[in-house]
Amino acid sequence: MALFKKRTVGKPGEWYYCLEHKKVEEGPECPNKDRFGPYASRTEAEHAMETARARNLQWENDPKWHDAPAGGRNEE
Numbered sequence: 197m198a199l200f201k202k203r204t205v206g207k208p209g210e211w212y213y214c215l216e217h218k219k220v221e222e223g224p225e226c227p228n229k230d231r232f233g234p235y236a237s238r239t240e241a242e243h244a245m246e247t248a249r250a251r252n253l254q255w256e257n258d259p260k261w262h263d264a265p266a267g268g269r270n271e272e
Contacts, residue, residue, distance in 0.1 A: 210234035213244035 208223040212233030216226060220241045232248065235241040255261060 211236070211238050211241035213241045 210223060210233065212221050212226070212231040212235070213219075214221050214226045214231045216230040220238055221231070222238070232244040233241055235244065240247075
C-alpha cells in the first residue's frame with residue numbers, strides 16, 4: 197500500500213481544457229501536464245484552444261522574439 201498518493205491539482209469550480217481527452221473538465225480530473233487552465237468559467241475553458249492559437253500567433257509575430265543574437269545568424 198502506498199503511503200503517499202499523487203493527486204491532481206485543481207478544485208471544483210475551476211475549469212480546465214484537457215489536451216488528452218479534448219474536453220472541458222471541472223476540478224481535478226486529469227494530470228496538470230495534460231491540461232490548460234484553470235479558467236474562471238466553463239465557456240473560457242471551451243475556448244482554450246482558440247485562446248492558445250491567438251496567443252501563439254501574437255508571440256510568433258512579436259518582433260522582440262525575432263531579434264538576431266549578438267554576432268548575427270543567417271536564416272534561410
